[in-house]
Structure formats: C-alpha cells, structure tokens
Amino acid sequence: MSDRAPHTLAVAYPSAVPRRMTGMVELDLAEAAHSRLPRPSKVSAVLEAMFAEVGGVAMRAGLTDVLATGARAWLLLRTARVFFGNQGWFTAPCGVCQQPFDLSVDLASVPKSAPGAAFPVITVKTSLGPRRFEVPNGRTEAALAQQADLRVLAAVTGLAPDAGSEADQFTSEDLIAIETALDDATPDVAEEITSSCPACGGDLALRLDPLDFAFPKPERIDRDVYLLARTYGWDEPTILAMPTSRRRRHAQMIASTGGPKR
Numbered sequence: 001m002s003d004r005a006p007h008t009l010a011v012a013y014p015s016a017v018p019r020r021m022t023g024m025v026e027l028d029l030a031e032a033a034h035s036r037l038p039r040p041s042k043v044s045a046v047l048e049a050m051f052a053e054v055g056g057v058a059m060r061a062g063l064t065d066v067l068a069t070g071a072r073a074w075l076l077l078r079t080a081r082v083f084f085g086n087q088g089w090f091t092a093p094c095g096v097c098q099q100p101f102d103l104s105v106d107l108a109s110v111p112k113s114a115p116g117a118a119f120p121v122i123t124v125k126t127s128l129g130p131r132r133f134e135v136p137n138g139r140t141e142a143a144l145a146q147q148a149d150l151r152v153l154a155a156v157t158g159l160a161p162d163a164g165s166e167a168d169q170f171t172s173e174d175l176i177a178i179e180t181a182l183d184d185a186t187p188d189v190a191e192e193i194t195s196s197c198p199a200c201g202g203d204l205a206l207r208l209d210p211l212d213f214a215f216p217k218p219e220r221i222d223r224d225v226y227l228l229a230r231t232y233g234w235d236e237p238t239i240l241a242m243p244t245s246r247r248r249r250h251a252q253m254i255a256s257t258g259g260p261k262r
C-alpha cells in the first residue's frame with residue numbers, strides 16, 4: 001500500500017476573503033472566541049465565522065481542519081486586527097511578581113517564518129525506515145488537545161497506511177526526531193513576545209494569543225441590539241443584518257443622547 005495523500009493545504013499563508021461584517025457575523029465570532037470549546041475548536045469556529053473563502057476555496061465544514069497551524073494562527077491574527085486594530089494594549093500578569101501590567105502589541109508586525117522547501121510533507125529517518133509526515137494542521141491540533149502525546153502527533157501526521165500502529169512502534173528517539181522535523185518544517189507566526197516588567201524588572205516571555213484580548217464580547221453586541229430595538233422598534237434580525245459600523249454608530253448616538261426613549 002502506498003502512503004495516503006496529505007490533507008494539509010499546500011499553501012503556507014493562503015489568501016482569504018472576509019465576510020461582510022454584520023452583527024450576525026460578529027456575534028458568531030464573539031460567541032466562538034468566548035466559548036468553552038477547546039482552543040483548536042475555538043480557532044476553527046472564529047475562522048469559519050470570519051472568512052467566506054480561504055485559499056480560493058469557499059468556506060465549508062472541515063476547511064479550517066486542513067489549514068496548517070501557521071496558516072490558522074496567521075488568519076486568526078488577521079481577524080483579530082479587524083477588531084483590535086494593528087496596535088493596542090493588553091494587560092498581562094507578570095510571571096515573576098504577579099503584578100498585572102500593560103503591554104503594547106503591534107499585531108501588524110508579528111513575524112512569521114517561511115515554510116520549508118518540501119512543505120507540507122517531510123521525510124524522517126526512523127528505526128522503521130524513512131517515513132513521511134505532513135505538517136500539523138487543524139485536525140492535528142484537535143487530536144493533541146484531546147491527548148498531548150508525541151505518539152498521537154506521529155499517528156495523526158504520518159502518511160504511512162498504518163501510521164497509527166507504527167506510531168506505537170516508534171522509539172522515543174524516533175518520536176523526538178519526528179517532532180523536531182515537523183517543528184522546523186512548519187511555518188508559524190511568532191506567538192511569544194518578550195518584555196520586562198515595569199514593577200520588578202523581570203524578563204518576561206508572554207504568549208500572544210489574540211483569543212485572550214482581541215475579540216468583542218457577545219454582551220456588547222446584545223447591548224447594541226437592545227438599545228436599537230428599544231429606540232427604533234427594530235427587530236433583532238434586522239439589527240443583526242446591519243453592517244457592524246452602522247450598528248455601532250447608532251448605538252453610540254443613542255448612548256450620547258441619554259439612552260433609549262421611554
């Protein structure tokens with residue numbers, strides 16, 4: 001039997017067409033970002049809500065699963081910038097003195113690494129012979145979120161027809177070699193920022209996760225719907241179908257004139 005074909009989309013940083021931003025799209029995004037789902041499922045749901053098309057393919061169930069981890073992180077950053085802007089502040093606790101402090105982030109200049117020449121497939125010399133693996137994608141992330149284990153990584157990314165049983169036979173050296181090779185071949189955006197704490201001067205490396213700070217909360221959209229419904233008598237579907245920018249303008253106008261009429 002020959003190797004299976006890789007699932008991972010062969011474009012490291014695919015083009016993507018965002019949906020027209022309405023309250024409905026924003027609400028889907030907000031609910032996904034603030035849900036209790038495992039992180040990979042949250043990212044998939046956010047990307048499904050945000051983009052009509054990725055890599056020239058219309059959005060459909062499972063499309064975000066075949067995007068390489070770096071592509072997913074890249075598109076998540078792009079989505080975050082729609083709401084957060086390019087630059088802004090977020091608050092993080094210092095890992096040394098535990099004091100919260102504000103950190104400036106520039107989401108437009110987060111570096112991203114280039115894919116390896118053979119992207120999205122690599123070959124690794126293992127004790128069972130040379131074996132091929134595809135770089136981790138959304139499906140891999142979901143499997144590892146359930147069970148963070150190098151054997152799971154080898155089983156899910158392995159292209160051999162019996163990758164699952166081979167994963168059980170790999171030595172620990174094999175597993176480390178596979179993980180290292182996949183890591184090197186995976187294009188990725190930098191998710192860590194370094195800074196020093198203004199209170200204690202400690203050196204900090206912080207994980208930059210847009211899901212933690214960049215997305216609107218469902219409550220804010222609900223509040224806008226409430227204000228517009230009370231003031232203008234419009235129903236919820238009408239309000240949610242409006243472009244976000246127009247809904248926000250109306251909500252601000254109502255707020256600045258003293259809230260809804262009674």
Ligand SMILES: [Zn+2]
Binds near residue numbers: 094098198200
């Ligand atoms: Zn500190």
